[in-house]
Amino acid sequence: MATLIKGYFDDSIHPSKEEDTIRNGVRTISLDNYKHVKYPKWVPTWDPKQDNAFRNPEPFKHTDRGFFGDPTFDSLLKGTGAVKKNITPKLGSEIRGLQLSKLTDRQKDDLALLVEQRGVVAFRDQDFKNLSFDDLKKWGKYYGPLHVHPTSGAPLGQSVFHLTFRRGNKGEQQRLLARRLNNVSFHSDVSYETQPPGITALTMLQSGAGGDTQFVDMIEAYDRLSPTLKKFIDKLDVVHTSKIQAVTAKNEGGINRKPSIDSIHPLVRYHPVLRKKALFLNSNFSTRVLGLKDEESHALLELLINHTEGLLDAHIRASWDENTVVLWDNRRLIHTATLDWDSDDIRHSFRITPLAERPVRNEQGYETWDPEKEKEKIRHTEEYLALTPAQYSEKFY
Numbered sequence: 001m002a003t004l005i006k007g008y009f010d011d012s013i014h015p016s017k018e019e020d021t022i023r024n025g026v027r028t029i030s031l032d033n034y035k036h037v038k039y040p041k042w043v044p045t046w047d048p049k050q051d052n053a054f055r056n057p058e059p060f061k062h063t064d065r066g067f068f069g070d071p072t073f074d075s076l077l078k079g080t081g082a083v084k085k086n087i088t089p090k091l092g093s094e095i096r097g098l099q100l101s102k103l104t105d106r107q108k109d110d111l112a113l114l115v116e117q118r119g120v121v122a123f124r125d126q127d128f129k130n131l132s133f134d135d136l137k138k139w140g141k142y143y144g145p146l147h148v149h150p151t152s153g154a155p156l157g158q159s160v161f162h163l164t165f166r167r168g169n170k171g172e173q174q175r176l177l178a179r180r181l182n183n184v185s186f187h188s189d190v191s192y193e194t195q196p197p198g199i200t201a202l203t204m205l206q207s208g209a210g211g212d213t214q215f216v217d218m219i220e221a222y223d224r225l226s227p228t229l230k231k232f233i234d235k236l237d238v239v240h241t242s243k244i245q246a247v248t249a250k251n252e253g254g255i256n257r258k259p260s261i262d263s264i265h266p267l268v269r270y271h272p273v274l275r276k277k278a279l280f281l282n283s284n285f286s287t288r289v290l291g292l293k294d295e296e297s298h299a300l301l302e303l304l305i306n307h308t309e310g311l312l313d314a315h316i317r318a319s320w321d322e323n324t325v326v327l328w329d330n331r332r333l334i335h336t337a338t339l340d341w342d343s344d345d346i347r348h349s350f351r352i353t354p355l356a357e358r359p360v361r362n363e364q365g366y367e368t369w370d371p372e373k374e375k376e377k378i379r380h381t382e383e384y385l386a387l388t389p390a391q392y393s394e395k396f397y
Contacts, residue, residue, distance in 0.1 A: 010185070011176060012164045012337070012347070013152035015046050015254045018175075019167055026156065027253055029165065036168055036346055038322075039129070039205045044153020044163040046255045054148050054159070054258040059194060059374035062357040065143055066273040069113025076110050091217050092120040092316040100128045100139075100201075100325055108142050111327070115199055116273050120215050120328040122318050128325050129203050129350075133158050136352060143199045144354030147190060150242060150257050151249035155350075159257065164202075164337075166211075166347035173339060183339035186216060186309045187284035189330050189353065192240040194263050194378060197330040198356025204320045208345030212317040215328060215335045218278040220314035221307060222268060233300070234361065235397050236267040237290045238281050239385065245285075262381060264290065267304075269359040271331055272366045278332045279308060280359055290384070291393040308334060331356060 015027050022028070027046040029037075037043055077084055082098035093114070100123055103111065115121050131139070137160060140146050146160040153163040176183060189197055202213070222230070239262055246260040267289065269280040283305050289297040317338070318326050328335070330353075358374060360366050387395065 012166045013044075013149075013162070014249050015044075015153070015252050016167070017253050019169075020253075028156075029167065033167055033346065037206065037348060039348065042155050042161075042163065042205055042348065042350055044165045045156045046153060046253075047156065048255060050159060050257050051255040052258065054150075056258055056261055057145065057193070057195065057355065059358065059371040059378070060145065060355075061369075061371060062144055062195065062198075062355070064198065064273055064357065065109045065112035066116045068109040070106075070110050071113065071117075073110050073114055075104070075107045076114065086118070087120075087122075087316045087318075090220065091118065091314065092122075092215070092318070093118045094122045094124065096124045098123065100126055101131055101135075105142070112143060112199055113273065115327045116271070116329050116332075119217055119333055120316060120318060120326065123325045123327070124321075125323050126203070126325045127323075128201075129205055133161070136161070140201070140352035140354050142354075144197075144356055147193070147197055147353040147355050148257055149190065149353075150260070151245055151254050160352075162351040162353055164347070164349045164351070166345075168344050168346040173342070176339065184214075184309070184336050185284060186214075186334040186336045187282040188218075188280070188334050189351075190242070190285075191265070191280070191282060192242040192261055192263050192285045193355065194261070194374070195355045195358050197353045199327060199354055200330045201325055201327045201352045202349055203325045203351075204322055204349045206346050206348040207320050207322055208341060208343055208347070210338065210341035211347055212319050212338045212340075213326065213335055214315060214317050214338060215333050216308055216311050217314040217332065218280065218308060218334060219271070219274070219276050219332050221311055222277050222279045224307070224311070224314075230268075233267050233304075234277075236292075237264050237392075237396065238267045238301075239263070239287045239290065240265055240285045241287050242285070262385060264381060264384060265359045266361045268361065269331065270362050270366055272357065272363070274332070275363065276332075277362075279304060280331075281305065281308075282334050283309070290387075291389050291397055293389050296389075331359075 149162045241262045243260040
């Protein structure tokens with residue numbers, strides 16, 4: 001039976017053997033592309049010195065700044081000149097007149113709660129990208145330890161920034177569409193990490209028309225299910241893996257900054273601030289449901305992935321310009337890029353990705369979670385993955 005996982009290789013975050021070059025021993029974009037970038041310090045590099053230079057993070061107790069936010073959002077919206085417009089009644093907002101670069105800690109707390117409640121918030125007319133690397137890192141660390149992506153491009157010597165770079169020619173698009181019918185690849189960023197990201201910020205550096213980012217609300221996706229199906233899936237675990245991404249990156253001359261990883265996550269996770277449940281799976285990294293036989297796992301994943309990726313009435317499109325920053329809650333959303341242009345425009349952005357809590361099933365799991373106990377569980381991951389469905393069910397369900 002064919003696997004559901006797409007193992008999608010994203011050209012925009014990885015090197016291209018056909019188009020990129022090596023300068024001073026470091027793989028980076030071609031000289032022709034370099035001449036056309038507006039922010040040279042942000043060009044993506046894949047430095048071989050970083051290969052296996054990092055380790056996967058140790059479990060840590062995360063402090064969600066949304067707990068400290070004021071639900072009136074007065075610090076953000078009252079007397080600041082900011083104007084907020086909701087994109088849909090349930091999901092997504094747009095704000096003008098407020099600079100992310102100048103927020104106080106109180107405003108950052110309110111921002112966390114706003115992003116968690118609205119799911120996605122687009123900030124227009126921002127000067128955020130003009131901050132120094134150090135100031136951007138300080139800004140991101142307020143929400144949690146910064147993620148180091150295992151395979152994506154990063155500014156030279158700045159591994160905590162994840163770069164997206166669509167090269168300025170049609171060849172990249174043609175290569176992708178030679179393999180696939182479309183570029184739709186809904187996912188939750190690096191869901192294979194033991195503690196995946198929460199509040200996430202993507203900043204556009206250079207762009208043309210089109211290329212919207214599409215988001216689907218996984219809280220709404222869960223709420224739409226029947227009580228019978230909810231009861232069945234609430235207890236299930238899913239494997240999320242980085243191994244396919246690691247192999248394909250290496251095949252294109254890229255690097256693996258840290259060892260590839262399999263993580264066992266609940267299929268339905270609990271949001272500690274919203275106190276709601278969300279589906280937590282995607283077709284990029286979720287490979288199988290533990291405790292089910294192959295055919296059963298495949299059928300369930302197919303049902304849920306088709307449900308979430310087709311949920312256009314719990315969906316928004318975030319549009320871009322070169323002064324836009326979009327923040328979203330990676331715990332409650334999946335998203336995909338949109339390949340809907342045929343120009344030679346370069347598209348270049350950077351992501352700040354603070355890590356959040358360990359996914360858990362419910363409030364009790366959140367309140368009782370312990371980093372030391374988690375370390376012990378992680379040590380047994382390979383053992384758990386080797387169990388038969390009956391053995392896994394008996395041990396954990």
